[in-house]
Amino acid sequence: MTLFEARDVSKKFAGIMALDNVSIDVNDGEIVGLVGPNGAGKTTFFNCLLGLLKPDGGTITFDGAELSRVPTHRRARIGIGRTFQRIELFSGMSVREHLLVAERARRGDGRLWKDVIGMGRPRPDELARVDAMLELLGLTAEADRPVEMLSLGRARVVELARALMIEPKLLLLDEPSSGLDHAETAEIAEKLREVNRERGTAILIVEHDMPMVRSLVSRVFVLDFGRLIASGSVDEVFDDDAVRKAYIGDNN
Amino acid sequence: MDNFFGGLTDGVAFGSVYALLAIGLVLAYKTSGVFNIAFGVQAYASGALFYVLHTKHDVNAFVAFIAAVVVMAPLLGIVLDRVLFRFLRGAPEINRLITALGLLVAIPGLVQLKFDQTQATSAKGVVPNGDTVYSWGPAHLTRDQIAIIVAMALVAIGITLLFRYSPLGLRMRAVVESPRMAELAGVNSNRISMASWMLTSFVAGLAGVLLPQITGNQVVDVYYTTLVTAAIVAAVLASLTSVPLAVAAGLGLGVVQEWLNRFLPTNSIVASNIRPGLPFISLFLVLALDPRLRRIRSASDPLAGVDPPPVAAIAATRTRNAARGTRLFWLIAGLGYLYYVMGHGNASVVDDAVRIAIYAILFCSIVVATGLGGQLPLAQATFAGIGGAVSSQLATQQGLSVIVTILIGAGVAAVIGMVMSLPALRLGGIFLTLFTFGFALAFESVFVKFGWVTGGLFPEASPRPAIGPIDFGNDHSFLVMCLVVFGVVATIVVLVRGGTTGRFLSAVRGSETAAASIGISAARARIVTFGLAAGIAGLGGGLLTSYEGHYSATNWQTFIGLFWLVIVVTIGPRTIDGALQAAFVFVLFQKRVLPVWLPWLLNHVQPFWKINALPSAVQFIFFGLGAVTYAKHPEGILEFNKRNAMGTFQRLTHRSQGGNDSTIEGPMSSHGAAAS
Numbered sequence: 001m002t003l004f005e006a007r008d009v010s011k012k013f014a015g016i017m018a019l020d021n022v023s024i025d026v027n028d029g030e031i032v033g034l035v036g037p038n039g040a041g042k043t044t045f046f047n048c049l050l051g052l053l054k055p056d057g058g059t060i061t062f063d064g065a066e067l068s069r070v071p072t073h074r075r076a077r078i079g080i081g082r083t084f085q086r087i088e089l090f091s092g093m094s095v096r097e098h099l100l101v102a103e104r105a106r107r108g109d110g111r112l113w114k115d116v117i118g119m120g121r122p123r124p125d126e127l128a129r130v131d132a133m134l135e136l137l138g139l140t141a142e143a144d145r146p147v148e149m150l151s152l153g154r155a156r157v158v159e160l161a162r163a164l165m166i167e168p169k170l171l172l173l174d175e176p177s178s179g180l181d182h183a184e185t186a187e188i189a190e191k192l193r194e195v196n197r198e199r200g201t202a203i204l205i206v207e208h209d210m211p212m213v214r215s216l217v218s219r220v221f222v223l224d225f226g227r228l229i230a231s232g233s234v235d236e237v238f239d240d241d242a243v244r245k246a247y248i249g250d251n252n
Numbered sequence: 253m254d255n256f257f258g259g260l261t262d263g264v265a266f267g268s269v270y271a272l273l274a275i276g277l278v279l280a281y282k283t284s285g286v287f288n289i290a291f292g293v294q295a296y297a298s299g300a301l302f303y304v305l306h307t308k309h310d311v312n313a314f315v316a317f318i319a320a321v322v323v324m325a326p327l328l329g330i331v332l333d334r335v336l337f338r339f340l341r342g343a344p345e346i347n348r349l350i351t352a353l354g355l356l357v358a359i360p361g362l363v364q365l366k367f368d369q370t371q372a373t374s375a376k377g378v379v380p381n382g383d384t385v386y387s388w389g390p391a392h393l394t395r396d397q398i399a400i401i402v403a404m405a406l407v408a409i410g411i412t413l414l415f416r417y418s419p420l421g422l423r424m425r426a427v428v429e430s431p432r433m434a435e436l437a438g439v440n441s442n443r444i445s446m447a448s449w450m451l452t453s454f455v456a457g458l459a460g461v462l463l464p465q466i467t468g469n470q471v472v473d474v475y476y477t478t479l480v481t482a483a484i485v486a487a488v489l490a491s492l493t494s495v496p497l498a499v500a501a502g503l504g505l506g507v508v509q510e511w512l513n514r515f516l517p518t519n520s521i522v523a524s525n526i527r528p529g530l531p532f533i534s535l536f537l538v539l540a541l542d543p544r545l546r547r548i549r550s551a552s553d554p555l556a557g558v559d560p561p562p563v564a565a566i567a568a569t570r571t572r573n574a575a576r577g578t579r580l581f582w583l584i585a586g587l588g589y590l591y592y593v594m595g596h597g598n599a600s601v602v603d604d605a606v607r608i609a610i611y612a613i614l615f616c617s618i619v620v621a622t623g624l625g626g627q628l629p630l631a632q633a634t635f636a637g638i639g640g641a642v643s644s645q646l647a648t649q650q651g652l653s654v655i656v657t658i659l660i661g662a663g664v665a666a667v668i669g670m671v672m673s674l675p676a677l678r679l680g681g682i683f684l685t686l687f688t689f690g691f692a693l694a695f696e697s698v699f700v701k702f703g704w705v706t707g708g709l710f711p712e713a714s715p716r717p718a719i720g721p722i723d724f725g726n727d728h729s730f731l732v733m734c735l736v737v738f739g740v741v742a743t744i745v746v747l748v749r750g751g752t753t754g755r756f757l758s759a760v761r762g763s764e765t766a767a768a769s770i771g772i773s774a775a776r777a778r779i780v781t782f783g784l785a786a787g788i789a790g791l792g793g794g795l796l797t798s799y800e801g802h803y804s805a806t807n808w809q810t811f812i813g814l815f816w817l818v819i820v821v822t823i824g825p826r827t828i829d830g831a832l833q834a835a836f837v838f839v840l841f842q843k844r845v846l847p848v849w850l851p852w853l854l855n856h857v858q859p860f861w862k863i864n865a866l867p868s869a870v871q872f873i874f875f876g877l878g879a880v881t882y883a884k885h886p887e888g889i890l891e892f893n894k895r896n897a898m899g900t901f902q903r904l905t906h907r908s909q910g911g912n913d914s915t916i917e918g919p920m921s922s923h924g925a926a927a928s
Contacts, residue, residue: 093758
């Protein structure tokens with residue numbers, strides 16, 4: 001069943017067509033890849049999907065609801081989680097605090113009056129969920145460290161953990177292996193498979209690491225200069241000579 | 253028709269002043285990343301030197317001009333860069349603005365140590381025979397006006413060429429964006445930054461020397477600051493980036509203002525209230541309505557990731573025993589002080605204690621807005637004034653219970669704070685701060701003059717509260733009530749900080765985009781922050797009005813609010829004890845240092861060093877320079893010293909247990925680890 005569908009989404013920046021009638025869909029529990037060279041419009045598409053940018057044309061539906069008038073934070077609350085190409089963490093907070101904030105945001109009960117009467121402190125069940133997520137992603141040892149003290153690879157895992165805390169139905173990952181070594185890339189791929197398998201979370205992943213994409217996804221969409229130039233199963237797309245030559249490289 | 257052309261020519265001349273100042277603001281922002289709210293007082297420093305040399309000592313105008321504009325102004329720029337702003341490169345915009353606020357408060361006081369501005373009423377201009385009039389049909393311009401127009405045009409052309417065609421202009425913009433990245437590309441950031449500040453100061457100096465010709469030949473700091481505030485409108489219309497737009501906006505503002513002066517009736521509310529407040533109303537409206545400003549966000553340094561993490565509050569890192577010991581110490585000290593005040597203090601001591609409690613409540617509003625929300629609202633005194641006015645009016649006109657009216661006043665302030673934040677929801681950083689500044693100035697220049705708001709020039713006496721048989725007319729009982737209210741407010745702030753709201757605000761401060769990606773609404777967080785902070789300020793305003801017995805507009809001037817902010821930020825904007833100690837220092841200065849200790853000191857200093865300082869000037873210097881310490885200690889002086897003291901304490905206790913110093917966990921060690 002289709003969870004997310006973008007139809008003919010367009011976005012123009014000062015005369016440059018960043019997205020030109022792009023249509024992409026993701027089914028429940030599916031892992032889908034979105035690839036293409038730098039500047040193809042992948043991150044712009046993510047930003048349109050999340051509401052950080054307003055598309056000039058087209059429609060985006062998620063779980064049967066049209067999203068054009070839904071603000072970014074509401075999109076997160078209805079089940080779209082995201083990580084960023086350039087890491088976006090909350091400076092000054094520890095790893096645990098990141099997850100606790102996300103847990104509170106998921107519950108959506110952060111009212112000022114509750115804080116005023118002393119009901120704003122973390123509850124045992126919230127702390128337990130945070131501990132479980134720390135355990136799941138292997139972050140327990142770093143739980144109380146400020147995020148500024150983490151390596152790039154661990155910071156990406158924290159972003160992933162924070163996104164997962166809101167229990168998204170669809171997880172958007174923007175180049176999760178960027179800046180990671182082989183071992184870290186393999187580790188994050190394994191975590192994603194685990195999350196997909198155990199939670200049924202659908203994943204739309206933007207990635208340049210083709211072996212990682214091959215090992216994870218069932219379908220791929222290829223963007224170039226804002227246009228969708230190919231889509232289909234991994235084998236179909238990666239065996240397409242034009243795609244291999246232009247966007248993936250002969251050696252992959 | 254004569255009025256039309258007369259207004260046009262006078263407006264162009266006056267608008268050239270706005271344009272020149274707006275160019276200075278744009279220049280400072282583009283080349284140093286600082287919204288230099290102290291630009292006007294920098295100009296004032298040069299204007300004062302020119303006045304002293306040319307008017308008082310009859311030094312040749314050209315020589316005095318060179319000394320004030322070409323020598324002193326750039327030197328001041330070098331000092332500001334070397335001593336302050338060099339340490340703030342890469343710091344958040346708000347930190348740089350706070351430092352500029354400190355300068356705004358301190359520089360006039362420093363200048364007045366040797367320069368008595370009350371005597372500077374007939375300044376000679378830099379242009380010989382400046383009042384000579386040239387006429388072209390219905391249009392008339394004096395030599396002074398022509399000089400200002402020409403100076404503004406030359407500066408505008410020069411700076412436009414600098415940015416568009418010179419490598420220096422390009423390097424200046426690169427250093428603002430990322431000094432570390434610029435250095436990696438072979439640019440000497442220190443030298444470029446110094447050149448930027450010299451250039452900005454030169455423009456300020458030029459404006460400072462030219463301005464007295466259109467302000468009645470007076471060299472008074474308030475005139476400079478007021479003109480710069482009006483020029484902010486032009487700078488904002490230029491999005492703080494475009495020199496040509498700043499010129500057009502400055503000229504337009506000047507012309508519109510002159511036409512309004514000539515065509516609006518002189519005996520209406522519009523004339524008496526709105527006309528003088530036009531620049532401030534324009535500032536408020538432009539920031540609320542200009543859609544371009546909503547998309548502007550300050551650029552983040554691509555190399556910001558190499559910075560160490562911000563240090564945690566000491567309360568969050570000290571050991572359990574240290575925390576207990578600290579609490580016990582302050583409990584005993586507080587109880588001892590109360591015992592002295594209630595049992596043995598005379599009326600003056602009780603008065604001190606009441607004011608400390610009330611100002612501590614007021615300053616808690618700054619802890620919420622700045623320490624918790626990461627915003628820099630410049631309208632807290634206005635909200636306090638709203639609380640005081642509502643409470644006073646309802647109590648005297650409607651006869652309601654004073655306790656109830658104080659709470660209603662706080663509620664009204666909170667609602668206005670939330671409503672005011674609505675148009676500002678999409679504004680960020682500096683523009684949000686300026687929006688609150690525009691609101692405060694517009695409110696002060698329009699609404700405060702209405703009798704139905706404040707009770708007129710001589711408002712009725714505002715009574716003290718009573719609850720059943722308990723009458724708070726007595727100062728001792730009023731003190732107890734204020735302490736209880738402070739306790740409640742402090743508890744609420746602590747609970748909010750540790751609760752969901754505080755965590756969400758921290759997240760939004762850390763990354764608004766990431767916060768939105770997990771479902772946190774930055775808009776809602778801002779509304780809550782503004783409302784809570786405004787409500788607390790309104791509560792304090794109601795209490796002070798009731799305590800003093802009448803509404804006093806001078807308590808709630810916008811500039812007073814800036815001064816409060818400077819004090820709290822200097823001492824500790826994140827914590828309740830920061831607010832309490834800021835209140836203590838503020839009242840100590842008002843009641844003891846300024847009227848008693850300082851005159852005594854001045855009497856002993858005068859024989860050796862003759863200075864013209866008024867006591868109030870020293871207060872501004874002290875706190876203004878205190879705020880510039882924010883450049884190095886954004887956590888506040890109090891927090892910095894507490895950290896040092898706690899480090900020493902933990903080292904000593906650890907040593908006494910036979911431990912090794914290097915193994916001590918704490919903020920200093922974590923900071924060091926991160927830095928390494």
